[in-house]
Amino acid sequence: MPHGIIGWLLIGLVAGVLGKLIMPGKDPGGVIVTILLGIAGALLAFYLTPMLGLEVRDSTWQAYAAATAGSVVLLALYRLIMVRRA
Template sequence: MPNGILGWLLIGLVAGALGKLIMPGRDPGGIIVTILFGIVGALLAFYLTPLLGLEVRDSTWQAYAAATAGAVVLLLLYRTIMVRRI
């Protein structure tokens, strides 16, 4: 189970890799940016899920799912913004 911020950072590393598997493609930052999105997605999940009434801190698989969903959403936003810039 994720224990505090460090646990969520570790989950974010895995979530970033899973996000890259879910949304393959050529990104300007590659796997490093995707892993960073996983970390940010995990931290967002850590802070936002209680506001939504979800308690994912007690279950590891729910934490991975929330972090991966956050990574995929951030990756999708990143791709949308980068395509418009180019």
């Protein structure tokens, strides 16, 4: 069970790795940026899930799923932005 921000940061590390597995390919920032995007995706999930009416703080698998979804969304946005810049 994630407990506060620290728990979501740790889940974000795993979500970043899972996001990279779901969306393989070359990223401009490499693995470190992908893990940071996973942490950002987890924090995004931490703040957005209550707004969507979802309570994922009581279930670890739901927290991992939400954090991984946030990571994949941010990774996709990151790739779109970086492709347009290049």
